[in-house]
Amino acid sequence: MEEEWDGDVAAARALQEALAEKVSLRDGYAKPLRTIAGFDVGFEDGGDTTRAAAVLLDADTLEVLASEIARIPTRMPYIPGLLSFRELPALLLALEALPQAPDLAFVDGHGIAHPRGLGIAAHFGVATGLPSIGVAKKILVGSGSEPHELRGAYTPLRHKGAQLGWLLRSKLRCNPLVVSPGHRVSMASAADLVMRFTGSYRLPEPTRLADRLASRRDEKHAARH
DNA sequence: GCGACAG
């Protein structure tokens, strides 16, 4: 029988507040960047199995250096604001499966653009010590004006008077991404770093590739051999 | 009290 999570929401929130204090919003990643990696999570068996994907890329050529998938039984349900407790364990296993840690991690979900400043990308960064950035498709908290239509345009995401991230138009005619610093990445650098690794798709390459591995859909095609 | 609410 699996160890169920205790259901203590208050305790989980308190832990987030404590961990949020360890987040660094100063650029602390290697320059120049040698490798980067994308992380995402998906579910199988109707949600019983949590599946995490990690894709390591060469920061200069975007060549895929390694792709790993880690599976573990799901321990807790999705609760807005507590996503990292549900998905981080699998993500850490996927990271360990990589031949080497990346200089910078792109995580699907929010960085500090979270009610208590600790979205999954920030939690991942503090837990591993690795520089990280959150790349989400929807806002969790805060608001901002619609960025200009042009690709690469961005506007600040604000909440309670502070800036938590950016609304980034990574692709023409597509809804903006919500980008926020995770750990060891500054607010000023976050959007630029995401655009630097974005090709012709809405999602930056690291996250886009991890997304495809984490979601089930592509093996429906890959299985054909 | 009534919504909103990453994945």
Added chain:
DNA sequence: ATCTTGTCGC
């Protein structure tokens, strides 16, 4: 997130 085909628009 996941269950799922075709379809409208650029």
